[in-house]
Amino acid sequence: MSQGATELSQPRRVPEVAIRLLGTFVLEVDRCPVALPTGAQRLVALLALRGRTGRSRVAGLLWPETEERRALANLRTGIWRVNKTAAGLVVCEHGVVGLGLSPVVDVDRLVARSRAVLGGQESPEPEPDLGTGELLPDWEDPWLDTERERLLQLHLHVLESTAARLAASGRYGMALEFALAALRVDALRESAHRAVIAIHLAEGNIAEVRRAYDACRRTLASELGIVPSPSTDALVAGLAPRALTG
CATH class of the missing domain: 1.25.40.10 (Tetratricopeptide repeat domain)
Structure with a gap:
């Protein structure tokens, strides 16, 4: 078998992706921070928090004051910019947008840990500051309000x-x-x-x-x-x- 055929038969390696939303937005690919434009950051953050969402809904949340046609065009541009940096991170299928590559999201880990504590499944050494990191504090996007309230109430409980x-x-x-x-x-x-x-x-x-x-x-x-x-x-x-x- 030729070298080219051998290379084609090898499975494509999936990069390690981590997304940090508590504090400053950070996207890491294979443990290296990568830069994204502001609009692309917001697209990744929204999908990381809300999961798979319809295209029109995503466009409306991210560009609420823009007509739908233009908002959808912005969304296409945002998807292209994200995937140019981290190929396959944003997936759009059958009108639904979501994250690929199984990223590790700090908010997901925090929620899982908090639920384990509330359910008595985990008894860590006391950490009164568990969950005190604020969700993207420098962002003023209205769609973040419910996400912040959710994390706040979970933290208090x-x-x-x-x-x-x-x-x-x-x-x-x-x-x-x-x-x-x-x-x-x-x-x-x-x-x-x-x-x-x-x-x-x-x-x-x-x-x-x-x-x-x-x-x-x-x-x-x-x-x-x-x-x-x-x-x-x-x-x-x-x-x-x-x-x-x-």
């Missing part, structure tokens, strides 16, 4: 769930680290306030319970004009009223 698990095992100091981290992310989140109150109660620190409850009440009143919910009040229902009101 991981913090609260881990706080509860650590408190149940008697690791109150680390439990507070997670509960307070949730409050730093969203000071109006009443469930995070409840987590802090519950940990102080478990430790028997009534003075801390008072401060945490009063902080919750003041924050909700000043920012939202509401009072703590029955679930929060129930945590402290057995304490003397004076201990809570001063």
